[in-house]
Amino acid sequence: MAGGNPPVSSDDLAPIKALIKSSSGLLFEEDKADLLRQSLASRMAQLRLGDMQAYLRQLEQDAEEMPHLLDLLTINETYFLREPEPLRLVAERLLPAHLSQYPGSPLRILCLGCSSGEEPYSLALAIAEAQGLAALAQVSIQGVDIDRPSLRRADEAIYGGQSFRALSAELLARYFQPLPAHSGQGPRRQLCAELRRPVHFQHLNLLDEDWPLALQGQDLVFFRNVSIYFDAATREAIQRRIGQILKPDGLLFLSSTETLSNNFGLLELVHEQGLFFFRNRPPKVPVAGSAVKPEAGPANNPATQDLAFGTRPSHGRLPRQSAPAAPSATADYEQALARVEQGDWPSALQLAQQLCQRAPEHSRHQRLLAVVLSQQEQFDAAEQAARTALAQDDLNPFHHFLLGRILRWQGRAGEALAQFRAVVFHRPDHWQAHYHLADLYRSQGQDEQAARSYRRVLQLLQQAPSAEAEPLMQALAAPPGRVIFLCQRHLQQLSEQEA
Ligand SMILES: C[S@@+](CC[C@H](N)C(=O)[O-])C[C@H]1O[C@@H](n2cnc3c(N)ncnc32)[C@H](O)[C@@H]1O
Incomplete structure (x- = not known):
């Protein structure tokens, strides 16, 4: 942990998570624990506080402190014409x-x-x-x-x-x-x-x-x-x-x-x-399992109804999100991973969608959905899910990798390059990202950079690559043997062009 503070255990984090939730509603589950730890470390270093108990006291006693912590924690990812x-x-x-x-x-x-x-x-x-x-x-x-x-x-x-x-x-x-x-x-x-x-x-x-x-x-x-x-x-x-x-x-x-x-x-x-x-009108049919009874609807005001199109809407009802008591999200997630491994994409898609409905705040659900949608070539929806995962956790290199792949398939080379660069910034040994970078540089005529990246891939594959922690990466990674062959071929072509 930065600032010389001792590592923070999950138990130490529990009271802080509870305070954050009660003051802002923000949830910090396991998949966002790193962001929480880093923000706490940075704030404690600023305040020169040596342990978590001291910081907890600061939060409880000084009403001005929570806004400082929230500034570090809130994820402000946004851009012009997002989902236009x-x-x-x-x-x-x-x-x-x-x-x-x-x-x-x-x-x-x-x-x-x-x-x-x-x-x-x-x-x-x-x-x-x-x-x-x-x-x-x-x-x-x-x-x-x-x-x-x-x-x-x-x-x-x-x-x-x-x-x-x-x-x-x-x-x-x-x-x-x-x-x-x-x-x-x-x-x-x-x-x-x-x-x-x-x-x-x-x-x-x-x-x-x-x-x-x-x-x-x-x-x-x-x-x-x-x-x-x-x-x-x-x-x-x-x-x-x-x-x-x-x-x-x-x-x-x-x-x-x-x-x-x-x-x-x-x-x-x-x-x-x-x-x-x-x-803003009560639903016509009560939603199954909802505790909310529809009230009498507002008198249909001809001036405000159907603001959009002047015709009656065909309000398609979607399935209600599944009940929380169903098999645990972790079991469903494991099952979805197994479907991905088997290449059973329709079942994987169904499970991923259910997980995202039930617990959209988990970035692993969003990245699973992004992987499955991209395999189904639903690139717009896949991009949206990948960006959601990235907004939830922009320190996870896999999120950048996933988005980079989707953008590349959409022909958005410049944006894809930025994502793969972010991957190698976080994980310099990520040979798959270097390989995409090499291909993208080559497609843009940046031959020298392309050759350098192909050589880097070969170098990394000759050393024993470090174990991949992200299970979904296996679904996306090309077989190393084939990548070595392609790198060698491209390097040869590039040197022939140069000669
Ligand atoms: C990912 S940004 C979304 C920005 C924009 N709506 C968009 O779609 O691009 C999420 C924003 O929600 C804000 N936010 C989080 N918790 C909030 C709360 N309790 N009250 C008000 N805003 C909150 C964050 O500060 C952050 O700016």
């Missing part, structure tokens, strides 16, 4: 429908867990693209988050590198002004004032009992890539509060991998235009 389909739905259909029903009344959108602002600003960008900059006068977008440093970055609206990973060069040039370079920082750009103007930020802990009254009356709520960090009881409590601040028939969007695990029978699940989202 719902953004397009808002810009192209929901906003025009709203304005034709309520001329002069701005569409109110709230982003819960907005991190450094990329999501609310992406909504503004999508609206500007679809309807022109003038349409932004008709919307009010608010972002809230528990993490104050992220909110400060959101207010500044200055971004670089990874935030732009899904943005085209054209959009980047249209809406972001380059800033003079600062020493030690890569190129940075500030979002233009027109897109910043309709967006505002505020601090909020989603676990607070009382949300500010001013948040009431939302037309749309985005709550994406946040619920994965909470257990089912916390997710359900938050959804009740969302129901209180949404207008009747207002809509709630989660990310595509989260929607099913947030189907508590409180709101109506709607499936339209290939998207799942919730409508």
Whole structure:
């Protein structure tokens, strides 16, 4: 452990985990224990505290301490135009429908867990693209988050590198002004004032009992890539509060991998235009096993109903998440791994989906789903699951490897390269990642780097490679004998080209 502190046992962590959960709702199961340990070590070193008991006392006695720890723990992964389909739905259909029903009344959108602002600003960008900059006068977008440093970055609206990973060069040039370079920082750009103007930020802990009254009356709520960090009881409590601040028939969007695990029978699940989202209206049929009885529905208000399309929705009901008393998640996970090993992909997919519905906060479930979906060539969904796993644990090199492979298959060489570089940064002996790097360099005409990487693979395979801890890696790794053959052949071709 850093800072010369003694190693922290799981027992030592238990009271701290309980404090974190009660103040923020964040769960730190085994798969995120490393992040917790590292954050604690770094905070204890800053405070010059030598043992965990002293830090626990600090947390209990000083109300200012928990926010410092949460700053280190919250996972703020986000980027512009992440999962863009719902953004397009808002810009192209929901906003025009709203304005034709309520001329002069701005569409109110709230982003819960907005991190450094990329999501609310992406909504503004999508609206500007679809309807022109003038349409932004008709919307009010608010972002809230528990993490104050992220909110400060959101207010500044200055971004670089990874935030732009899904943005085209054209959009980047249209809406972001380059800033003079600062020493030690890569190129940075500030979002233009027109897109910043309709967006505002505020601090909020989603676990607070009382949300500010001013948040009431939302037309749309985005709550994406946040619920994965909470257990089912916390997710359900938050959804009740969302129901209180949404207008009747207002809509709630989660990310595509989260929607099913947030189907508590409180709101109506709607499936339209290939998207799942919730409508603030009690479900027509009680959800099996739900303790929640549907109340009498709001009088169907012709002005607010079917905000989206003006026709009755075909609200497809999805299977309710499986009961927690079913065989343990670990047993199911082991079973899914066995299916992967046997190459029984349909069964593996079914098990992986069930695990992600039941416990989406476990990154091993998300990476399992990503592996299986990618084998089934469902690359968009696989990418989403891999990014979820990465957001949950970005120190796990396998998550970068998995995402790199998916991006490579999608032909996104530049983004794939970045992921494989991250793998070898964490694990310099990862021959599979070096092999992908070599192939990608070669495809981009960077022959010298390609040759260096092929040689590195051969070198690593000649030494006995270290044992692979990740069981899913076996499903993805090419046989070493074949890789040696391919490396030698490519090296020969590269040297012939050079001659
Ligand atoms: C992975 S980011 C998601 C950002 C954005 N919604 C997106 O989809 O790209 C998760 C955010 O949730 C925030 N968060 C976590 N727990 C929270 C809580 N209890 N209250 C408010 N925000 C919270 C984190 O600070 C982080 O910024």
